[in-house]
Amino acid sequence: MKTSPFSPITNRLWQSGSQCKRLLWYKQRGLKESIPPRPDWRTSVAKHQVHEVARRLFPGGRFAARGESLRNEGTWFDVWLESDRYACRADILVLKDKNKRTVDLYRVKSATRLYDRYLDDVAFQTVCLRAAGFVPDRQFIIHINPAADRPDPDVLFVISEVTDRLNGRLRSIPAKAAALRRLLRQEKEPGRRPGYHCMECGFRSQCWPDEVTEPVFWLPALNDDQQQIIRNREWLDIRQLPDSFPVNQRQALIREVHQNRQPFIHHTLLTDSLSQLRQPLAFLDFEADNPPVPRFQGMKPFGQIPYQFSLLLHDESGQMSGIDYLHRDGSDPRPGLLERLSVLRNHQGSIVVYNHQFERQILSLLAAWSPDDAGWLAGAASRLWDLQEVVQHGVYLPGFQGKYSLKQVLNALYPRFSYGTLTVQSGLDSQYLWNHLIVNGGSETDWQALLDYCRRDTEGMVLVLGKLREWVQGTGNQPD
Ligand code: SF4
Incomplete structure (x- = not known):
């Protein structure tokens, strides 16, 4: 998909929005990340296998080609949904009434429990479905049954209906998406939100000052309070941390080694x-x-x-x-x-x-x-x-x-x-x-x-x- 500040908000963009707005701003503007190219084998075969088995729960389902508008009632896999505001890929859609455009949505997750963040994900997809002209009826999360002892789809999965748990989330998405769109279109880059995620971020060389050579996030297990102080004071290098900054025993040792070069x-x-x-x-x-x-x-x-x-x-x-x-x-x-x-x-x-x-x-x-x-x-x-x-x-x-x-x-x-x-x-x-x-x-x-x-x-x-x-x-x- 073409990347620009005016592109629709995608599922992935929505999920990563909570981590760092500046990262989104960089990405959406097509700025180049300094990350090594990924070999083609570095994709998750496991995730692919989970989806493959989950699809067996819906015999007769078929894959939707990208951009194909769903005309026939029945089950559709991997449906790309795009409107001027949102874009997402639905794992499994059941079109129940082709005239009223009523659908049930199934999201497949390779985890052994239903995490709260999955509800945000399904809520976003529901809004995306509506914007694409569908009428979502019921929503489900399919996740792995930890007690399963064979790859039989009826044993391997737990299917949880989450329709009633989405209401509050659904209401808040349009306003949050509008704020995100405004932020992505602004000319001035948003503020940093430093955290452990910066250690994996391909934009760090352009985001952090050059003088920072021993990042503060080399300190292991910084808790929320410590990270908040670091953000407020903009201490990005371990050597900037004063003695008064509260640290545990291991963090103290690491800070001392970096500060004294001993x-x-x-x-x-x-x-x-x-x-x-x-x-x-x-x-x-x-x-x-x-x-x-x-x-x-x-x-x-x-x-x-x-x-x-x-x-x-x-x-x-x-x-x-x-x-x-x-x-x-x-x-x-x-x-x-x-x-x-x-x-x-x-x-x-x-x-x-x-x-x-x-x-x-x-x-x-x-x-x-x-x-x-x-x-x-x-x-x-x-x-x-x-x-x-x-x-x-x-x-x-x-x-x-x-x-x-x-x-x-x-x-x-x-x-x-x-x-x-x-x-x-x-x-x-x-x-x-x-x-x-x-x-x-x-x-x-x-x-x-x-x-x-x-x-x-x-x-x-x-x-x-x-x-x-x-x-x-x-x-x-x-x-x-
Ligand atoms: S380095 Fe950190 S603060 Fe900067 S864009 Fe990346 S994640 Fe955000």
């Missing part, structure tokens, strides 16, 4: 933590999918299903060997993955992971699925040693930028070994690409991108642990 390294804690490691070491990282539509026996919506791991094993002589598993089709990954992981049966040392909760959860899911393997899997779970926990309590460098993810920590300690050169740069990317490949297939280079990412995690753990050892032994350079 890294924090707790030698006693690191020494104590490293002394708990038992040789020979293993380094383990899983990648897992959590599809909203249960895929295999015993799974619930959003249940974890591991499809890949990278394991590095030290032998008694200190030599390291690597074992990978990557499932390459749509069948159940658990049998193949478990068989390959069983090299851990005979392993007795510590298993280094980054975020033990996730790896522990995967090991326990595998144990529940295969009781014959529960013994050695429980043994492996009991030997997990969480590197992230140690870093979180023992180290903070300015380069962490408020985060303790392996990606951020590795980038700060070993910039040449960062994830920036990889095709897959996050767990979410990995999930997207894996889902894309098992459905559409791909080249060996695509599969290799998944292997490279998972290996980078285990190799990264080896490097980070090595750096902690150097600091403890006093053999490495102190960071700046």
Whole structure:
């Protein structure tokens, strides 16, 4: 759709309007965002699957072509509605009377509960329907039933009628939309509304002053009151925060490191933590999918299903060997993955992971699925040693930028070994690409991108642990 301050208000624009008006103003004027191009596999296969199953609730429904005016009574999918004031895409419309233009509206959501914000969304679509010449009769939200154990549409979904819950919202939309339209047409850019959303905003370089190099939103878990003070005082850089600004213990530590440019390294804690490691070491990282539509026996919506791991094993002589598993089709990954992981049966040392909760959860899911393997899997779970926990309590460098993810920590300690050169740069990317490949297939280079990412995690753990050892032994350079 053509973007200009005079375009109709879209669903997406309406939803993001509450976050930052300046962002909308930039977007609606077609200003260029500094965000990297998105590869075509980075779309949510999961959302697509939920909609596909939901459509099976309406046998005989058909897709509406863009701009097609609905003439026949019955069910229509993906209907684009546009008037001079509003535009939206309705997931499912049931045209009940073609002369009176009466319709029922169904909104599909890939969540296991009905959130209040969904009502705003349906109210907006109802107003959009009216502006497009329809007479909305009843409105429904279709969301996922958390107890579903199979992808049968009658079991997978809960259908809630929300018609009576929309009234107040419907009344307020025209006035709010008019105010939004005025704002988008004004020549002067609206004020900033700084918040964590700015960290992901592609307009930050043109919105924030150049002098801000250590954004205040690197501080984790700022509460509403703290954020309000920051907005009122326009403190955008951590170094602007005065001592009187109330912070919790972790925020205080991070503020101090950035203000004094002095890294924090707790030698006693690191020494104590490293002394708990038992040789020979293993380094383990899983990648897992959590599809909203249960895929295999015993799974619930959003249940974890591991499809890949990278394991590095030290032998008694200190030599390291690597074992990978990557499932390459749509069948159940658990049998193949478990068989390959069983090299851990005979392993007795510590298993280094980054975020033990996730790896522990995967090991326990595998144990529940295969009781014959529960013994050695429980043994492996009991030997997990969480590197992230140690870093979180023992180290903070300015380069962490408020985060303790392996990606951020590795980038700060070993910039040449960062994830920036990889095709897959996050767990979410990995999930997207894996889902894309098992459905559409791909080249060996695509599969290799998944292997490279998972290996980078285990190799990264080896490097980070090595750096902690150097600091403890006093053999490495102190960071700046
Ligand atoms: S950087 Fe923040 S304040 Fe500026 S436009 Fe983006 S979201 Fe709004």
